[in-house]
Amino acid sequence: DQQVKQNSPSLSVQEGRISILNCDYTNSMFDYFLWYKKYPAEGPTFLISISSIKDKNEDGRFTVFLNKSAKHLSLHIVPSQPGDSAVYFCAASAATSGTYKYIFGTGTRLKVLA
Amino acid sequence: DTGVSQDPRHKITKRGQNVTFRCDPISEHNRLYWYRQTLGQGPEFLTYFQNEAQLEKSRLLSDRFSAERPKGSFSTLEIQRTEQGDSAMYLCASSFTLSTTDTQYFGPGTRLTVL
Numbered sequence: 521d522q523q524v525k526q527n528s529p530s531l532s533v534q535e536g537r538i539s540i541l542n543c544d545y546t547n548s549m550f551d552y553f554l555w556y557k558k559y560p561a562e563g564p565t566f567l568i569s570i571s572s573i574k575d576k577n578e579d580g581r582f583t584v585f586l587n588k589s590a591k592h593l594s595l596h597i598v599p600s601q602p603g604d605s606a607v608y609f610c611a612a613s614a615a616t617s618g619t620y621k622y623i624f625g626t627g628t629r630l631k632v633l634a
Numbered sequence: 635d636t637g638v639s640q641d642p643r644h645k646i647t648k649r650g651q652n653v654t655f656r657c658d659p660i661s662e663h664n665r666l667y668w669y670r671q672t673l674g675q676g677p678e679f680l681t682y683f684q685n686e687a688q689l690e691k692s693r694l695l696s697d698r699f700s701a702e703r704p705k706g707s708f709s710t711l712e713i714q715r716t717e718q719g720d721s722a723m724y725l726c727a728s729s730f731t732l733s734t735t736d737t738q739y740f741g742p743g744t745r746l747t748v749l
Binding site (some may be wrong): 524552554556560563564565566571605609611613614615619620621622623624625626627 | 692738742745
């Protein structure tokens with residue numbers, strides 16, 4: 521039962537353009553969502569998060585959008601840079617249900633072409 | 635920098651041997667988590683501690699797995715009688731929780747290979 525889904529295994533974008541990574545979830549109890557970036561042989565690095573009481577959160581080049589009715593979130597990276605090339609994971613938790621574990625998607629490999 | 639650290643970074647063992655991994659969280663973080671990641675998958679939750687209390691365990695955590703956080707600081711994850719299916723990256727994360735928005739920070743992971 522895949523509660524968090526990233527349906528695009530890979531994405532290629534030209535440097536300077538926008539990268540849009542998508543994530544869908546099925547559990548309506550999820551109330552906190554995060555994006556992590558992962559390089560090979562390293563642990564995931566926290567990028568940005570959003571609480572279910574918001575629909576947008578911005579941090580520099582990174583913006584996360586949450587559409588609760590569609591159970592969909594997306595990460596926008598503008599402008600994309602070659603150093604952004606990595607695997608991106610979305611994660612969700614249902615903290616108000618008393619559990620703090622994260623459920624992760626399977627990841628999207630982003631390649632930013634110079 | 636006092637991020638999450640894990641030791642060892644790599645472990646190769648033979649099937650049937652026991653292995654133990656250590657995680658040192660960010661100081662003052664009260665929650666510590668263990669996840670496992672296999673190729674092509676996202677991290678999967680194994681267990682978590684709040685201070686020294688183990689509050690939740692996944693069904694993935696068979697009887698061969700045990701985790702401890704004896705003084706509410708570092709944690710160990712032991713796998714007994716390893717099997718080839720245990721080969722994975724074992725990730726530790728920590729957080730300091732004041733509210734329900736609990737952001738977990740991950741260590742570099744321990745890559746386990748069971749031959």
